[in-house]
Amino acid sequence: AQSVTQPDIHITVSEGASLELRCNYSYGATPYLFWYVQSPGQGLQLLLKYFSGDTLVQGIKGFEAEFKRSQSSFNLRKPSVHWSDAAEYFCAVGPILTGGGNKLTFGTGTQLKVEL
Amino acid sequence: DVKVTQSSRYLVKRTGEKVFLECVQDMDHENMFWYRQDPGLGLRLIYFSYDVKMKEKGDIPEGYSVSREKKERFSLILESASTNQTSMYLCASSLWGEGNTEAFFGQGTRLTVV
Numbered sequence: 001a002q003s004v005t006q007p008d009i010h011i012t013v014s015e016g017a018s019l020e021l022r023c024n025y026s027y028g029a030t031p032y033l034f035w036y037v038q039s040p041g042q043g044l045q046l047l048l049k050y051f052s053g054d055t056l057v058q059g060i061k062g063f064e065a066e067f068k069r070s071q072s073s074f075n076l077r078k079p080s081v082h083w084s085d086a087a088e089y090f091c092a093v094g095p096i097l098t099g100g101g102n103k104l105t106f107g108t109g110t111q112l113k114v115e116l
Numbered sequence: 117d118v119k120v121t122q123s124s125r126y127l128v129k130r131t132g133e134k135v136f137l138e139c140v141q142d143m144d145h146e147n148m149f150w151y152r153q154d155p156g157l158g159l160r161l162i163y164f165s166y167d168v169k170m171k172e173k174g175d176i177p178e179g180y181s182v183s184r185e186k187k188e189r190f191s192l193i194l195e196s197a198s199t200n201q202t203s204m205y206l207c208a209s210s211l212w213g214e215g216n217t218e219a220f221f222g223q224g225t226r227l228t229v230v
Binding site: 006009032034036041042043044045046049090103104105106107108109 | 120149151156157158159160161164174206208218219220221222223224226
C-alpha cells in the first residue's frame, strides 16, 4: 500500500528566509508525486508534480521540489518565503499504472507560519 | 480551467439527519472523489467513482454512501449524521488513465453536526 509521511507538523520561518518541507513516501515503484497548498478555508491548489524525467521540478509561486529515489523523498523548497506563503502544504502520491480511480494518498500536512 | 463546485461552504445539521453533499465538475472528468480532512490526519479518502453509477470504497467509508447518476455530479450522503462526522469535506475530480493522476479540488464543505 502506498503511504506518505510529512514529519513536520508545524514550521515557522521568517519572511525572506529559505524553506524546505519534507516528504517521504512508500510505494512499490516510482509513483506520481504532488505538492498541494491549502490556504485557510480553501480547497487544495496544485503547486507542482513529478511524473518522470528531470528530478528537479518547478512549480507555481516560486516553489520547486526534488525527487530522490534513493531516499524515497520529494522535498519542497523555496529560496525566499513571502508572508503570503503561510498555509498548509500537503504531499501526495499516486500510482502510475491504474486499474481505475487514480487514487491519491495524502500526507498529514505541514502548517507553515511566516514571521514578518 | 477545471472547476469543481461544492454546493455549500458551510452546513450545520442535527444528529440523525440525512445529509447530502453535492459536487459538480465541468471538465468531463471520469474520476471523482470525496475526501474528509481533519487536523493532524490530512485527507482521507471516503469514496471514489471512475464512471457513472460506479463507486468504490476508500479508506473510511463507514457511515457514508455516494451517488453518481451523471458524469459531472458526485454526491456524498450521510445516512444518519453523527457528531464524529463533523469535518471538512473535499470533492475532487481527475481524468482517467495513465498520466492523469492530478486531482482538482473544490473549495470544501465544512460540516458541523450538533
